[in-house]
Amino acid sequence: MATQTQTQDQWAQWILQQRHGGDPELLKAMMQPLFQIRDAVLQHAAIQAGNTVLDIGSGDGLIAFGALSQVGEHGKVIFSDISQDLLRHCQQMAQQMGVINRCQFVYASADHLETIPSQSIDVVTMRSVLVYVQNKPQAFQEFARVLKPGGRISLFEPVPYLMQPEPPNLFYGCDVTPIMDITDKLKVTLNEAFKPLMQFNERAMLQAVENAGFSEVYAMIQISIFPDVGRRFNLPPTNWQAFLKTALNPLTPPLEEILRQRLTDEEIARFTSHMRPLVENNRRSDRSAVLYLWSIKQ
Helix, strand or coil: CCCHHHHCCHHHHHHHHHCCCCCHHHHHHHHHHHHHHHHHHHHHHCCCCCCEEEEECCCCCHHHHHHHHHHCCCCEEEEEECCHHHHHHHHHHHHHHCCHHHEEEEECECCECCCCCCCCEEEEEEECCHHHCCCHHHHHHHHHHHEEEEEEEEEEEECHHHCCCCCCCEECCEECHHHHHHHHHHHHHHHHHHHHHHHCCHHHHHHHHHHCCEEEEEEEEEEEEECCHHHHHCCCCCCHHHHHCCCCCCCCCCHHHHHHHHCCHHHHHHHHHHHHHHHHCCCCCEEEEEEEEEEEEC
């Protein structure tokens, strides 16, 4: 019999399981920086009571549920996603929270919002969505169409090309100098998975924003290289088995699958012997490049 995780689509699998390897303690630790991202996106969105907010690529509802308290009793938040599994997940959460009457759930992609009427939205929010969208200019044209005059967009996006691939001596942030012959094989799979995301370019996106008719465009790139991921995010000791079940993004296989695909049993043993103590003690660096963008429709 198939498990629930196996029957979920790739987006739901990653959001609900693979980004934290199914470890609730790791997920709890991961949420603190995600809450900070949520708060920044909502601050830039300048949501007013009574607004209708369209959260595109809602995922597990991080931004959308945060927006509910800002739109108030007379406002509405539309959860939009290409994952029916995640929409159902958010709908169940909304029912449990008693806010379902102020929520709407729409199956749609960022560049095809035909089910959303023109000039019906006050604010569009997004987190880590456009990096996966092939036609980004069309997405911004759609945002402009659904927004009312004076409507606002606020988004957060990773910028992978600024930090990927990792330096040769690093793998998942760990120093792998003694086993680079092994990790080089694993990076073949990772680099292939990251290839579609490497086309994300902040200059092209800014041009797409202006071409779509937005004004007062603000963008901020934040780059950080931190030598101690455990200290940065106050992580508990990492569970090795959970780490093996993690995936870097929805397009990347879980690490345990990459190991089986690329390595012999002897190589897996060497990899484990070197990596496990580093991972369990969070002796890893963190490298990230992200973009915040917010703007107003003319």
